[in-house]
Structure formats: structure tokens, C-alpha cells
Amino acid sequence: MQTLSDRALNRATLARQHLLKRSDLSAVEMVSHLGGMQAQAPLSPYVGLWTRLASFAPEDLAGPLLERRLVRAVLQRATVHLVTAEDALYLRPLVDRLLEARFDGHFRAAIEGLDRTAFRAAARELTAEAAYQRPALGRALADRFPGHDAEMLSYAAVYMTPLAQTTPRGVWGASTAAAPLIGLETWLGGPMEPDPSPGRLVLRHLGAFGPATVADVQLWCGLTRLKEVAERLDLVRFRAADGRLLYDLPDAPRPPEDVPAPPRLLPEYDNLLLSHKDRSRVIPERRRVPLPPGHGASGGTFLLDGLWRGEWKFAADGAFELHPHVPLRPSDEEALTAEGLALARWAGREVAEARVLPPA
Structure with missing residues (x-):
């Protein structure tokens, strides 16, 4: 059975999350592909879609919401x-x-x-x-x-x-x-499914977050006893570096682990950081994911080389701020700042300056 490194798992998940390359899917298609987007902060999915889609305007999400x-x-x-x-x-x-x-x-x-x-x-x-x-x-x-x-x-x-x-x-x-x-x-305007299959949930998680363990799937959806469900499905199997059994869709993307991962801004509560029992593929050093209050679209986390390496926000004084966990190279600062200014233009925000705080 093939063993997949954490870096290989990272690149596979980023590919399925459309965080290696922005996608041409519509907003509705992307929400469906992701199996939903966590949305306590009601505006956070707008940033989550902006960072994943090649072309996205606020009305591309607002319209389908109003149309139900x-x-x-x-x-x-x-x-x-x-x-x-x-x-x-x-x-x-x-x-x-x-x-x-x-x-x-x-x-x-x-x-x-x-x-x-x-x-x-x-x-x-x-x-x-x-x-x-x-x-x-x-x-x-x-x-x-x-x-x-x-x-x-x-x-x-x-x-x-x-x-x-x-x-x-x-x-x-x-x-x-x-x-x-x-x-x-x-x-x-329609009835709920009378006998929905939990197998469908397993497939949806793997399509958006795989390869994954049964424990990963269960944490994402909150259900339990999914091992027997996974065993009945037509899935391929791998081992993680620590020996965990991973399931996956046969034809899902698993790019080489040396594929470049561009810097990306994620919104608050992005499911990329919340949908695995073992989060080491995207979160080094076992940091706790911040869950700030608010309506969203004004801050979040950022990825460097596919890993969560800090937070970003539009500050009260109009600045775009980066709060890294590690020292940033000048090229990383430049790339992340470019993403932040592009997001600000998209959101109709005026940014007075960009600043990088000391690592914390």
C-alpha cells in the first residue's frame, strides 16, 4: 500500500480545494463541490469563493441566496x-x-x-x-x-x-x-430526503478534502460509525506517514508533492483548516484555529507553501495587516500584500497602507 507524506496530502487537498489554481466553476458549483462552506460569519464565504474562483462577483453568491x-x-x-x-x-x-x-x-x-x-x-x-x-x-x-x-x-x-x-x-x-x-x-419549497445515504457524505468529503481517514470524515460532518460505510464504497487506500489508513476516490487529483502552492488568503472559519481530525497536512505546530466574532470578510488566515502561516485583516485605520507566525521572506510579503490589495479592490475597500507585524 502506497504511503503518502504530509506534503503529498497537502497538495492533494489544495488541488481539490482549488487553492493551487483558481477555478472556472460558478459560485453555486463551488459551494456544492466543497460540500458547503462554514458560515457563522455570514460574509466569510464571499472571501472563500474569491480566493478559489477565477471570476467571482458578490452578486454571484448573493443572487443564488436570494433565489434560494x-x-x-x-x-x-x-x-x-x-x-x-x-x-x-x-x-x-x-x-x-x-x-x-x-x-x-x-x-x-x-x-x-x-x-x-x-x-x-x-x-x-x-x-x-x-x-x-x-x-x-x-x-x-x-x-x-x-x-x-x-x-x-x-x-x-x-x-x-x-x-x-x-x-x-x-x-x-x-x-x-x-x-x-x-x-x-x-x-x-421541497421535501427532505426520506432515507439519505451516509455514503454520499463520505464521497463528498473525499472529493473536497481527501485523501482522508474515517476520523477525518467524521470530524467534518459530526457523524460517527462511518468505517463500515467507507468499506462498502469503491475507494482506494493509502497509508499516511504515521501509518493511518487513508481512503480516497479512485480518480481524484493527487498532484506531485513538489507542485508549487501560491500564497492564498482564507476567510474566517474556512473548512480547509477545520475538516480533518489530524490537521498536520495544513496546520504545522498544532496551532488552534482562530474563531473570531463578527460578520466576516474583514480578516482571516493565510497560506504560504500550502500551510497556515498567519492571519490577515483590514484594520480599523484602513491598513491591510499581516500577522505571521514565522518570519516572512520579502517575496512572501510582496505576494501576500498583492493578494490583500486585490481583495480590497474587489470588496470596494480603500487601503491606506500595508504592514507586516512581527511574528507571533
């Missing part, structure tokens, strides 16, 4: 993801148990004694008819389930009910206020 071909919902890892409508309707049933378990891990005692079957039915009924801000949804549910805290009921509804975050949240240039929540099927 794309949607923001709580899905993989119990986090907000931007996905295609088709993917939302098959993903949500797969993560039902995960989401309820995540809620119970934090708040089970707060809804002790709640009739969950009746609660789910009531939450679905309410959100099938109208969109609610979360506090208002909590109050409506408290009217039906007296004796329970309205805020806890609203959280329970988010985790136990298939919901979409409505536009204009996530639309470039529109309000960044919290989005009203509505039933996912109502918003998308």
Missing part, C-alpha cells in the same frame, strides 16, 4: 453552513441525531420533562407557516409549553427542527441583523 438555490442552515458539526438547496435537504436528516445530542450536551437539564415529540411537531408547525426571530419563536413555543424557559425552547427549536436562516442575512451589502428562522422545507 443556496441556503444557510445549522448542519455539519452543529454549525451554520452555506450549502446548496439540494444538499440541505439530504444533509439535515443525516445530522438530526447529532444536533439533538449537541443540544443535550449543553442544555438537557433546562428542558427536563418536555414532551419532545409534541415539541418537535409544534416547532415544525409554527415555522412552516412563518419566519420568526429566535426570541419570538421561543415565546410562541412557551405559550404551548408553559413552565419551560422561552430562551431554552428557542435553542431547542434551532437544534431539533430543520430551519433555514432567511435572507437578507448573508447577502453582500444587505443588513447583518440576525436572520429570522423558517422551516427548511418551506423556505426551499
